[in-house]
Amino acid sequence: MSDPGSRLDNTAFEDLYRSDTTAAPKVPWDLGAPQPLVVALAEAGGYDGHVLMPFWQLQAVRAA
DSSP states (O other): OOOGGGOOOHHHHHHHHTTOTTTOSSOTTOOSSOOHHHHHHHHTTOEETTEEOOHHHHHHHHHO
C-alpha cells in the first residue's frame, strides 16, 4: 500500500489529470510506454474504433 502521506490533494490531482506538468514531473498513472499486451491486441485488430474489445467478442462480431 502507498503511504497515506504521499496522497495527492484534489487540486493537485486535477492539475495532473489535465497534464499540468508544472504540478509534478510525472503523473502516477503514466507507465511510460504502451503495455505489451495492449500493443499485441492493437496489432491483432483488437480495437474497433475507440473501444477495446475482448478477443472472443471481436471474433464473434467479425464472424457475423
